[in-house]
Amino acid sequence: MRIIRARDAADASRKTANIISAQVILKPDCVLGLATGSSPIDTYRQLIRWYEKGDLDFAKTRTVNLDEYVGLSPDHPQSYAYFMNTNFFDHINIDKANTHLPNGLDADAEHQCSNYDALIRGLGGVDLQLLGIGNNGHIGFNEPDEAFIKGTHCVDLTENTIQANSRFFESIDEVPRQAYTMGILDIVQAKRVVMIVTGAHKAQILKDAFEGPVTPKVPASIMQLHPDFTLVADEAALSLMENLG
Ligand code: GLP
Numbered sequence: 001m002r003i004i005r006a007r008d009a010a011d012a013s014r015k016t017a018n019i020i021s022a023q024v025i026l027k028p029d030c031v032l033g034l035a036t037g038s039s040p041i042d043t044y045r046q047l048i049r050w051y052e053k054g055d056l057d058f059a060k061t062r063t064v065n066l067d068e069y070v071g072l073s074p075d076h077p078q079s080y081a082y083f084m085n086t087n088f089f090d091h092i093n094i095d096k097a098n099t100h101l102p103n104g105l106d107a108d109a110e111h112q113c114s115n116y117d118a119l120i121r122g123l124g125g126v127d128l129q130l131l132g133i134g135n136n137g138h139i140g141f142n143e144p145d146e147a148f149i150k151g152t153h154c155v156d157l158t159e160n161t162i163q164a165n166s167r168f169f170e171s172i173d174e175v176p177r178q179a180y181t182m183g184i185l186d187i188v189q190a191k192r193v194v195m196i197v198t199g200a201h202k203a204q205i206l207k208d209a210f211e212g213p214v215t216p217k218v219p220a221s222i223m224q225l226h227p228d229f230t231l232v233a234d235e236a237a238l239s240l241m242e243n244l245g
Contacts, residue, residue, distance in 0.1 A: 001229045003244055009198040012234045013042035016196045021056055023128045029060035033129030036080045039196050040130055044088040051092045058094040064120055065101040066140035067181040072104045078168050079104060102180035109154040112180055116152040120186060129190035133197050136160045137205050137218035141181035148216045150185035154178055184222055192228040200236040207240040
């Protein structure tokens, strides 16, 4: 794995945006795997600025998102579809028909999950996957578990995740208890993976994930084995890491 050390969150976002922009310039019809959460928001803002300056063209770009809450419609303000539209897609020239997320309204989990895996395969796989990391080491919504789950699946969110994500909802009772998420194999099969992590509150989980053993109890740790994995993190997030390569 490669570690790119950033000064602060703004620097990490700019560096991550640079990596994504290089991918879009090199392969305009690439498949970007995208993430939600607070961590990538400034990366999307930077990409929008470069698009507005005429430096980037997303006309042919395809996207697949990691996850979506079960039960939320795309126009629900806390859905990940809404997040992606308002934070990124509405501000660039991407064709919305080329943007994909699991359908949170599909009550048939088996159907939705096998469809999403087939969709990713049909697109030819992910060229570059962007990731954040949850406080408990989750990637997408792959929660700590006894085994790595390979394909897209319906997950029961842990209390830790429900608590962490309640900051976006009016009350904790409104946080959905389940989500559809790409599986670990879907993520690992991306040709290149970039993870952005910032802030001292992520320092311990970053150390556990990348200086500890590869274990499904810390799902992000699997990325240690990926042949083209880049961690972009700021000084605060890296403060407990001993081996910075
Ligand atoms: C959510 C998302 C993850 C994201 C995580 C961390 O649970 N499903 O993809 O990485 O939150 O979010 P944040 O960047 O806000 O810390």
